[in-house]
Amino acid sequence: MQLYDFKMAPNARRVRVFIAEKGLDIPSVEVDLGSRAQLAGDYGKVNPMLEVPALALDDGTVLTESTAICRYLEEVYPDPPLCGRNPLERAVVMMWDRRVEQHGFMAVSEAFRNGNAFFKDRAVTGPMDFAQIPELAERGKQRFANFLGFMEQRLGEAEFVAGERYSIADMTAMVAIDFARVIRARIGDDQPNLQRWHAAVSGRPSAQV
Numbered sequence: 382m383q384l385y386d387f388k389m390a391p392n393a394r395r396v397r398v399f400i401a402e403k404g405l406d407i408p409s410v411e412v413d414l415g416s417r418a419q420l421a422g423d424y425g426k427v428n429p430m431l432e433v434p435a436l437a438l439d440d441g442t443v444l445t446e447s448t449a450i451c452r453y454l455e456e457v458y459p460d461p462p463l464c465g466r467n468p469l470e471r472a473v474v475m476m477w478d479r480r481v482e483q484h485g486f487m488a489v490s491e492a493f494r495n496g497n498a499f500f501k502d503r504a505v506t507g508p509m510d511f512a513q514i515p516e517l518a519e520r521g522k523q524r525f526a527n528f529l530g531f532m533e534q535r536l537g538e539a540e541f542v543a544g545e546r547y548s549i550a551d552m553t554a555m556v557a558i559d560f561a562r563v564i565r566a567r568i569g570d571d572q573p574n575l576q577r578w579h580a581a582v583s584g585r586p587s588a589q590v
Contacts, residue, residue, distance in 0.1 A: 384409040385427060385435040391486070391560040392447045393434040394590070398552045399451045401587035403458050407436075430507050448478070451549055463549050470544075477543040477550040485528040486557040492521025492564045518564075525566050529558075529575065536574035547582070555582045 384400075386393045386409040400407055412418050412433050419431040428435040428445050436444045436453070444450050455464045465471030494500045496518030505511040532554065535542065542550040558568065558579060568575045582588060 382407050382439060383437045385412050385424070385433050385437070386410065387412050387414045387433045390414055390433050391489075391556045392432070395447045395552055395556050396434045396436070396450050397590040398556070398587045399454060399463060399549060401590045402461065402463055402552075402585075403454060405454070405458060425508075432506050448482075448549075455549075463547075463552075465543075465548065470546075474543045474548045474550055478548075478553050481528075481532075481542065481550055481554045481557060484531065485525060486553060486560070488521045488524035488528055489557055489561045489564060489566070490521070492518045492525065493560075495521065496564070522564055522566065525561055525564070529566075529568060529572060533572040533575045536578045541578070541582075547585075551578075551582050552587075555579065555588065559583075 384396065384407050386397065388394075388411070412424055414433065418424065419433070425431060427437065427443055430445060432445065434445070434447055434450060436450045438444065444453055452464065455462070465474040494504045494506075495513045495515060500513060502510045502512055504513040504517075532542075539545060541547050542554050558575075561567070568579060
């Protein structure tokens, strides 16, 4: 296996954290999105969507989309379980992971890609060019602020995002919240449950990858 990665990309970080939690050693190739290397050269032959991460398997199959990559690794390397231990747990974990991705992760992306000059005419990832919409940058910031409030309430009910066990939903939430630095958004002093949880998940060795 080989992972196509970029250290600054949040979706790639999600996969690196997952790999670290599994205790796996998967070689990687850096695709420098900062210099737009994905738009030149041969990377389009690896992933026509021109995004990272991508996981190339030994049989030539290439998996893209961070959640799909993690689910594959979960099936092949089931211990420790990071997507739930039984059908109900798996459903709950996937529910929370999707909520975090949609309302937190994508909100930051919306704000960042529509508000940063680097993404002029590249407001959406992928092979097509799209103009920025400044109003979406402001909407993304508000969506993320709402997300933090929602997560503060949730983490007052449970130790981790999907319940009492650390899971892929915590990885997605941690990466989203850390990524939000690019839009100058932080956990508030009035959000102690989020602060408690973030300190715990950030203290795991996997968070340092």
